[in-house]
Amino acid sequence: MRTARRISTSINLHLVQQTQRHTRRFALPPLPAFTYRQTHTTAHEKILPSPSEQAFNETHPQTTTTTTSTSPRPKSTSSIMPVNAIDFPELQACLTSNAEWAARVSKDEPHFFEKSAKGQKPFLLWIGCADSRVPESVVLGRKPGEIFVHRNIANQYQAGDDSAQAVLEYAVGFLGVRHVAIVGHTACGGCAAAYMSKPEDAGNKETTTSLARFLQPLIDLRHSLPEGASMDDLIVENVKRGVVDVAKSEVIQKQWAKAAEEGSEPVYVHGWLKDLSTGLIKDLLCSQGPDKA
Amino acid sequence: MRTARRISTSINLHLVQQTQRHTRRFALPPLPAFTYRQTHTTAHEKILPSPSEQAFNETHPQTTTTTTSTSPRPKSTSSIMPVNAIDFPELQACLTSNAEWAARVSKDEPHFFEKSAKGQKPFLLWIGCADSRVPESVVLGRKPGEIFVHRNIANQYQAGDDSAQAVLEYAVGFLGVRHVAIVGHTACGGCAAAYMSKPEDAGNKETTTSLARFLQPLIDLRHSLPEGASMDDLIVENVKRGVVDVAKSEVIQKQWAKAAEEGSEPVYVHGWLKDLSTGLIKDLLCSQGPDKA
Numbered sequence A, B: 001m002r003t004a005r006r007i008s009t010s011i012n013l014h015l016v017q018q019t020q021r022h023t024r025r026f027a028l029p030p031l032p033a034f035t036y037r038q039t040h041t042t043a044h045e046k047i048l049p050s051p052s053e054q055a056f057n058e059t060h061p062q063t064t065t066t067t068t069s070t071s072p073r074p075k076s077t078s079s080i081m082p083v084n085a086i087d088f089p090e091l092q093a094c095l096t097s098n099a100e101w102a103a104r105v106s107k108d109e110p111h112f113f114e115k116s117a118k119g120q121k122p123f124l125l126w127i128g129c130a131d132s133r134v135p136e137s138v139v140l141g142r143k144p145g146e147i148f149v150h151r152n153i154a155n156q157y158q159a160g161d162d163s164a165q166a167v168l169e170y171a172v173g174f175l176g177v178r179h180v181a182i183v184g185h186t187a188c189g190g191c192a193a194a195y196m197s198k199p200e201d202a203g204n205k206e207t208t209t210s211l212a213r214f215l216q217p218l219i220d221l222r223h224s225l226p227e228g229a230s231m232d233d234l235i236v237e238n239v240k241r242g243v244v245d246v247a248k249s250e251v252i253q254k255q256w257a258k259a260a261e262e263g264s265e266p267v268y269v270h271g272w273l274k275d276l277s278t279g280l281i282k283d284l285l286c287s288q289g290p291d292k293a
Helices: A011-025 A036-042 A051-059 A089-108 A112-116 A162-174 A189-195 A210-222 A231-248 A250-262 B011-025 B036-042 B051-059 B089-108 B112-116 B162-174 B189-195 B210-222 B231-248 B250-262
Strands: A124-129 A147-152 A179-185 A268-275 A280-283 B124-129 B147-152 B179-185 B268-275 B280-283
Touching: A089 A112, A089 B124, A089 B179, A089 B280, A124 A162, A124 B089, A147 A162, A147 B162, A162 A179, A162 A250, A162 B147, A162 B162, A162 B189, A162 B210, A179 A231, A179 B089, A189 A210, A189 A231, A189 B162, A210 A231, A210 B162, A231 A250, A231 A268, A280 B089, B089 B112, B124 B162, B147 B162, B162 B179, B162 B250, B179 B231, B189 B210, B189 B231, B210 B231, B231 B250, B231 B268
Parallel strands: A124 A147, A124 A179, A179 A268, B124 B147, B124 B179, B179 B268
Antiparallel strands: A147 B147, A268 A280, B268 B280
16 A cells, blocks of 8 residues: 655644634633643643654744744645645634634533533434434534434444444443434435345345445345335335334343333334435334333 | 334424424424425325324324323323323424524525435545534534534444445545544543453453444554553544554545546545543644655
């Protein structure tokens, strides 16, 4: 493989200047932690700088007040290619928005981050699609700390998938979430690929890529549907199957048994669908909980 | 296993009433798609109701104007336990916020959802932790459609994990994202578990649960760090290793080769860290891109 390079840029000073501007704009007192370099040396004081960071620090003293990064993305003029976030306007915009968001939160709820750093107590585990159009906390209007999240291709819950199962185990067993929601959405690319597969693709065990392997259960589901089934049928059935499979899982079965024994609250599993054309999430009314004892 | 039950409630009318209230509050014209039942019969008209939904429709004509669900979470008075979203105030609050959010978006940008339903063109793939305190689009202030997302326990990228690799393949190969960011965060529970493991836990191949298997690479990394390494060191090293492993992946190597051949833009891989105590995301300055040709 070809090796890759790292380069240190004037990121720290640039960001300090940015955040100072935002601090003024939001009429907040200066927040020391707003300087990324200070964050590094205070919150993570035990972390030693990497060799490249160390070299950067040595050649760019923190008292310097000028920045050489004036164009949004400096074109490389040497054999060293700049690749860090500050070199790309779209990433710089993300970090700027992040600083603005943090300033707003600190202003509205001064102890929010202090409390947040102490622990989490989410009430919901969201198993959703990786699709960029379904960011759970934005579409449900939730704050950080409320929803534990697993997102993969086509919001699948597969028996052999350690990643999804580990999330379920952690969320239900350690964090004690009250609810698990499998959330599908219209116009899902993974479901579209499965929907357009050929009947002979069902049961294929000779897939060569991770994506093909990960889509295989969805392809099998597609060809198990009655003739004339639409892509939306597949999307809904994928969610409903996920709900059934999560409910059947050892993690949920154990939690239900324990809740029944202790008389404590059981966890519930829900199936939802986001309609991209309206932004609305609909309950598919396929929730599962334990039988009443 | 014990079987689970479904029950139909007065969800549709209740939600219609709720959304009508919000419509008034935001002084918007009535949006037909705000009735969840109508969403079902218009946007998803090809989807046949499930037997339970059909039974519900037959016994609860859409013209009924009363609702029996007056308490936030009706206690079960029969052997049938209500389990759908409407039965839980915390989930009801989510769906209500969702309707409010969708109304705001429609007002601010009338064609947003119409465009959104046609496709996605995210510029960033975020590989982050499932932790509820790191919702990418909230903390970066991004709209739906901008960030493709994979979230798992401790933002890991493992060679044998089809789920993460399928996301990378889809995001880079099909959607053409410009950037991949591996994003860790302080006070990570998965990293804490690995950090507190014993030296003899390294290299364990007899793990019995999905969570233990999924944490094993992190446990191995923990015991490869120099003596005296802190938990923050582990969190940072986990991100940096993720960046290196993603950059080494077949998907990225192929994209770089293609970009060099065609003279098109290569993808870049970044490592970031969210400090929960400030809400700020810091670039760890360990980005990777191809060497300049």
